[in-house]
Amino acid sequence: MSPQRSNDASTMSDQRLHSSRPRPRPVPPLLLGAAGVAAALLAGQLLPLTPLVDPRYFPTTGAVLGALADDLARAEFWRALADTLTAWALGLAIAVAAGAALGILIGSLPPVRAATASTIEFLRPIPSVALVPLAVLLFGTRLPSTLLLVVYAAFWQVLVQVLAGVRDIDPVAADTAKSLRLTAWQRLTRLAWPTALPYLMTGVRLAATVALVLAVTAELVIGSPGLGNEIAVAQTSGAADRMYALILVAGALGVLVNLGVRLLEREALSWHPAVRGDARW
Amino acid sequence: MLEVAGIGKDYRVDGGVFTAVDSLSFHVAEGELVCVVGPSGCGKTTLLRMCAGLLAPTRGTARVDGRDVDGPPEGTAVVFQEYGRSLFPWMRVGANVELPLKRLGLTRAERRDRVAEALRLVDLEGKEQVWPWQLSGGMQQRVAIARAVAFRPRLLLMDEPFAAVDAQTRADLEDLIRDLWSRLGITVVFITHDIDESVYLGQRVLVLSSPPTTLRAEIHIDLGPDRDQLDTRSAPAFAKLRAAVWREIQAAKRGAA
Numbered sequence: 001m002s003p004q005r006s007n008d009a010s011t012m013s014d015q016r017l018h019s020s021r022p023r024p025r026p027v028p029p030l031l032l033g034a035a036g037v038a039a040a041l042l043a044g045q046l047l048p049l050t051p052l053v054d055p056r057y058f059p060t061t062g063a064v065l066g067a068l069a070d071d072l073a074r075a076e077f078w079r080a081l082a083d084t085l086t087a088w089a090l091g092l093a094i095a096v097a098a099g100a101a102l103g104i105l106i107g108s109l110p111p112v113r114a115a116t117a118s119t120i121e122f123l124r125p126i127p128s129v130a131l132v133p134l135a136v137l138l139f140g141t142r143l144p145s146t147l148l149l150v151v152y153a154a155f156w157q158v159l160v161q162v163l164a165g166v167r168d169i170d171p172v173a174a175d176t177a178k179s180l181r182l183t184a185w186q187r188l189t190r191l192a193w194p195t196a197l198p199y200l201m202t203g204v205r206l207a208a209t210v211a212l213v214l215a216v217t218a219e220l221v222i223g224s225p226g227l228g229n230e231i232a233v234a235q236t237s238g239a240a241d242r243m244y245a246l247i248l249v250a251g252a253l254g255v256l257v258n259l260g261v262r263l264l265e266r267e268a269l270s271w272h273p274a275v276r277g278d279a280r281w
Numbered sequence: 282m283l284e285v286a287g288i289g290k291d292y293r294v295d296g297g298v299f300t301a302v303d304s305l306s307f308h309v310a311e312g313e314l315v316c317v318v319g320p321s322g323c324g325k326t327t328l329l330r331m332c333a334g335l336l337a338p339t340r341g342t343a344r345v346d347g348r349d350v351d352g353p354p355e356g357t358a359v360v361f362q363e364y365g366r367s368l369f370p371w372m373r374v375g376a377n378v379e380l381p382l383k384r385l386g387l388t389r390a391e392r393r394d395r396v397a398e399a400l401r402l403v404d405l406e407g408k409e410q411v412w413p414w415q416l417s418g419g420m421q422q423r424v425a426i427a428r429a430v431a432f433r434p435r436l437l438l439m440d441e442p443f444a445a446v447d448a449q450t451r452a453d454l455e456d457l458i459r460d461l462w463s464r465l466g467i468t469v470v471f472i473t474h475d476i477d478e479s480v481y482l483g484q485r486v487l488v489l490s491s492p493p494t495t496l497r498a499e500i501h502i503d504l505g506p507d508r509d510q511l512d513t514r515s516a517p518a519f520a521k522l523r524a525a526v527w528r529e530i531q532a533a534k535r536g537a538a
Contacts, residue, residue: 172366175335178352179359180381180428190380194371271371271412 059241068245084226091150092211103162128153146218154207165199201265283309287341303493316479319489358429362441364422368413375409399431419450488529498529
């Protein structure tokens with residue numbers, strides 16, 4: 001029985017019971033989350049002081065935060081952060097634009113969909129990292145190298161989602177559009193696009209995360225400018241605390257990216273049953 | 282207005298052929314309100330979809346205004362049973378009603394007036410900014426009807442439009458259709474499985490047979506233009522007509538000739 005229902009029942013049947021025994025309030029999830037983070041930081045501080053881990057490779061939280069503070073004051077750090085964010089944003093934008101446009105196009109033309117299906121299924125699982133040699137051959141260690149890997153990884157996430165979305169057009173809605181004699185443009189913008197939008201947003205969310213992973217990976221492996229490259233430099237120069245500080249920054253970026261895309265999703269899909277008010281409250 | 286001549290539809294099933302509609306011929310005059318009833322699975326919706334240009338017939342033709350239907354005809358509106366899926370949930374009520382007006386070359390102000398007028402006709406005045414899913418089922422179907430009448434069709438095809446709403450709402454919507462029909466002077470073809478509804482609404486009821494479907498009977502409903510949920514439905518003439526339609530449908534179910 002849910003607490004809500006038992007509460008209602010007691011209100012109706014027995015006023016005295018209801019007023020005499022207040023229910024313990026559940027701890028807010030935000031507080032629990034903060035407690036979890038604090039515990040992890042504390043463990044990170046205490047563990048290196050024990051013989052269990054070697055502080056040379058696993059410095060204390062204090063040391064890592066100190067290195068982070070140093071980094072925040074350095075121009076190179078901000079340049080690296082900007083490089084990573086540029087590669088991420090540019091790559092994601094290209095992947096989303098291309099994935100959405102091609103997805104709508106291929107999805108609305110059944111013969112093209114049939115002709116491309118097996119090619120897509122073959123190309124999609126190729127790990128983006130396998131393209132590192134190609135990227136280096138083509139662009140060396142510059143930004144376009146990172147972009148190539150980011151776009152390749154993010155593009156398929158978007159394309160596959162949009163293809164599924166276009167396929168999901170409600171037959172009654174399609175009949176309605178036909179019987180109203182909507183123009184091809186109206187059917188595209190008022191029916192196919194809004195139907196595919198929830199799928200596109202899922203694709204963007206997945207792509208945004210994958211794009212960040214690939215941006216950092218490319219920088220780390222290829223040595224193109226950015227946070228990944230800084231992590232590699234910190235590692236080879238034995239600055240473990242700085243390496244962890246940069247990893248923390250990359251993690252924080254991931255959290256922010258996910259948060260941002262979720263906000264965007266809510267904004268774009270305010271009409272959708274999963275987002276709109278009636279289904280939630 | 283609507284001429285259906287020898288129309289039929291076969292579906293391929295498991296290598297065989299299923300004749301959903303064998304051959305149907307009838308005529309609906311300008312300004313008429315005709316109801317089509319039949320036993321369940323008799324191809325009512327197939328018939329409507331062929332008339333609406335949403336489904337190509339295997340044989341025969343449907344003609345609207347003397348022109349063969351080979352796609353959704355101009356000046357024809359369809360109201361579907363599944364209002365929740367027929368309205369676009371990503372557009373507010375006003376935008377839903379306005380959408381088909383956009384290709385008519387009207388100014389923004391003219392479109393806005395037409396939307397307001399259509400919503401007024403279905404008793405949803407001023408609901409332009411509401412989302413369809415914030416409305417009850419009956420109100421959503423009213424929006425779909427407003428969208429259909431906003432572009433001033435001459436022929437309105439309705440496919441069991443009130444099958445998914447409760448009885449009280451249904452009675453209100455039936456009166457709304459009678460009212461719109463007499464006020465706007467449009468031709469209405471109303472598909473239903475409900476015998477009472479067909480008698481209450483129609484000037485004429487076409488009874489279809491079981492598949493392979495043919496026209497089984499045609500019953501004229503001489504109840505006069507003014508109908509009332511209470512008086513009309515309790516009149517002896519209503520009971521007689523209702524019984525006549527009922528007998529035809531029972532016979533159709535048994536497959537009697």
